[in-house]
Amino acid sequence: MSNHFRDLCHHLDALPDEPSGIILATPSQAVRDVPAASSAHCTAHSVLGDGDGVRMQHESHLEIDSSYVLNSVRNVANMQEQVIFHFGWDRKKLKKHIFDVVVTLISGERIAFAVKPEVRLYSSNKQSFVEHMQVVTWWAYETNFVDEVRILTEVDLDPITLYNAKVMAAVRAVDIDADNAAQHALRSLPVGGGSSLRELTSAIGLGARGYRALIRLLRTGEARLQAKERISPDAVIVNARDEKLIPNLPDRPVLVAEPQPALTVV
Incomplete structure (x- = not known):
């Protein structure tokens, strides 16, 4: 046995049974993993939430920024990314849509978010993304999958809110x-x-x-x-001890699931 290997074994024997110091974040709750790489846009991971945090996967820079902002909303209790939703009339051939983020509020309401650049909302030779989302939203409401569906674009990201969201995420420990x-x-x-x-x-x-x-x-x-x-x-x-959940405070509004609109599926 070499001296180096003997020293290594001695070091391992001296380690405490219980881990100390840095604790890894909780694994991602994504239903599917994002691709390891893409030639068209970035893929990335972040750690959000409180304390040790939860690892999250993102398929674009816009998704990263949107997740930071949602993470900073005062009444968001949980976030899950890459959530698969199956829908359609034929149970044997269900269609599939992947929501970028689904948040659960402390009230128990669930809001699903589709994150998309503004330029891609209508840029299609066939069905536009907005038209597709109208169908998905109808099914999401009809099956009680979520309480509301929203589309987020870069237009919805306020620079000050995003900056502060990143600062708050950085000091979660x-x-x-x-x-x-x-x-x-x-x-x-x-x-x-x-x-x-x-x-x-x-x-x-x-x-x-x-x-x-x-x-x-x-x-x-x-x-x-x-x-x-x-x-x-x-x-x-x-x-702000007595105003934790007052909506529309100047620094951080809360999320409220809006009443479901009347939609017609085609």
Whole structure:
């Protein structure tokens, strides 16, 4: 046995039985995996959610950005990508549509999203994507697959919202001491009262750890930005303890499943 192999075995024997440090994200919940590569657009993976997070797959840059934004919505409880939906009259020859993302709200309602560039909504010599989605939506409602179907394009992505969504996703890891200190600093403000992230970070006294913890409070809805602006040290955040699910706040609206429209399938 070589000295190198002996040293390696000794090192492995010394490892603790329980893992410590970094914990890998939960595996993707996608019903199908996206292609490993594509010549027409990008394919990628991200880690979203809270804490250790959940790995998600994306088939375009627009899908990545849309998922970041949906991940930041205050009343989204769960997200699943690449969800297969079968539909049609002939049970032996069902058609298939793959929804890019399906979100479940804390109310239990489900909203399915089709993510598509604006230019491709109507660019077809046969049935346009919008016409296809009208049929898919009718079946999705008829079978109670989801409560609502929406199409997302780049037009729906607000640059400030997207920037903040990426910042919140980057600081998802829990830091108990810093999180407790950030909550204490925020709750020292009157409900509706605010202070800059710089001032609150200084009051916490943990440097970057405190700054990240304050941003996590924005993610959970315990705090909110006073105005719609990019998250930065000079941004003022507000103690929002009693307004977690008030719709149409300036920084982060909530999702509401709209009543199903009257549709006719052809």
